[in-house]
Amino acid sequence: MSTDTRPAVPQHRTTPATPRRGRPARRRGPRGNPVAGFGSLIWLLVVLVPLYTLVSASLMRQDEALNGDPLAIPTDPTFENYGTVLDSGFLTLIGNTAIVAVATVAIVLVLSVPVAYVAVRTRSRLSSLAFRTFLLGVAIPAQAVIVPLYLMIGEMGLYDTLWAIILPTAAFAMPVAVLVLSGTMRDVSEEMYEAMALDGASPVRMLWQLAVPLSRAGISTVAIFSALQAWNGFLFPLILTQSEEQRVLTLGLFNFMSQFGVNIPAVLAAIVLSVIPIFAVYLVARRALINGLMGVGGK
């Protein structure tokens, strides 16, 4: 499954950058490493050449792409390929995928926030057991459970519905969600809870008016990750759905590949179209996304 190197276990600090801003500018450190600088330029090429070809060739006519140099700038750019893709049911795919993504995020947040809150706020054995279970859950590969899920989803009568994708996707997004959320919630100071307790606040109010607002960073990170996971997931849709009506984007792309055959520019246009929504999210939420990933390697 595409998301299988799960963006694992962001540690207790989701915003490692904050205290470091004011670092002296004369910092020496690993900064000027010329080897790394050179390597990064090479890697820039490795990243950019495929991306450039993706976009430029998607604007070419088929014969131009086949006969010419794929690295050349399209002489006569055309959006025809995009039209072809949009005409072959692409909007249904986007719609289904959006439903899956939104539902996944909703389920993950509704279920993970209380788990993380309990993990942080209570000291019972059960809550620490739960926390540990989720910690290990990060490492369960989706492939390991796909056969039983196929059986279970069938028994539940959910085969070939969007729920068949949503439920497992949400479950597999939960470990990371719980870890990220408990990380941010742990930063809410005990004194604030005590102050609210003195005011006679109920646990619900403390969660709603203190923990949740102060963990907004973690919550948005979790929302974005789960959405990304749902948007890019492949294995669950492949195995657990079948009909065209329930098809999501990744599966649709996969089908385009055989449907369009040698019309590679059309395939590339489909890829570009599938990426645009993610890109929009990335531009808006870059910081949350990256902060969530950083600090995984911290000590």
Next chain:
Amino acid sequence: MPHHTPVAKRHGDRKAAVGDVGRPPVAWAVPGILFFAVFAIVPLAIAVYLSFCTWDGLDSPTLTGLDNWTRLFNDSEFGQAAWLSLVLTTVSWVFQTPVALLLGVWAAGRQRGRAFLSAIFFIPLLLSTTAIAMLFHALLDPNFGVIRTIGPWLGIDPDVMGSSTGALLVVAFVGGWQFMPFHTLIYQGGARQIPEVLYQAASIDGAGMVRQFFHITLPQLRHTATTSSVLMIVGSLTYFDTVLIMTKGGPGTDTTILPYLMYRTGFQTYDLGYAAAIATALVVVATGVSLLMVRLSGFGSMRSTREGM
């Protein structure tokens, strides 16, 4: 603050008393735990059970004892798939670690243009594996792809996907292309946490850049490297989409790694019991590696790392 309202002491709670006012009932966590259990933990148990059954996906599974497992250990296809998985994992690690390390250390600095380049480096991580696999499938098409132009120049045969070694290396490369930003970020985070003093002291002692890198940066990043490596290993053990889309396990069975063998056995030949055995074997390895992760990189002690926040 022991002078507040005394509250019923919870079992096993050392601080108890006031600390417990307004603490959420553990029951709040139950729906989340149940949900996770139903769709992730229980299936894991069922997978183990199914590995002792035959099941064609239509009738009910029938218990056949150790049949699947004896078959597994005598199956040369499984042996080959396990070997290929091992090779793929090793190649991926050898390829990704140095690049991610260099990029991460570089990105932890503050040189001009760093933020902009990092933003570009991040892009592959946004794309789905499906999209990436299809993109490279197109790029490596001997009749269309960039490989026609660039290949000879780099000394790569344009028909790289037609050769067994080539196809496996391509799968490793494409995985690296996708996940490099993730590992780079891990190393970047690690490098940022290296105390500045170490470098200052080293400079005073006259250590050059290269020595600083090998004597400070590298040793200081060893925990980071453990985390990243383990995630890399678990990740490449479970590559699936790339193989399905780019090679279909071929040429021949030369890229049929474990997850793909599992898929083929289970969902193309509908030998789901045997597929469950392969999946169980896969999860044993992955769990072994992740337990190692918990031990080596100290995630188990996450709960006690609150100081310094």
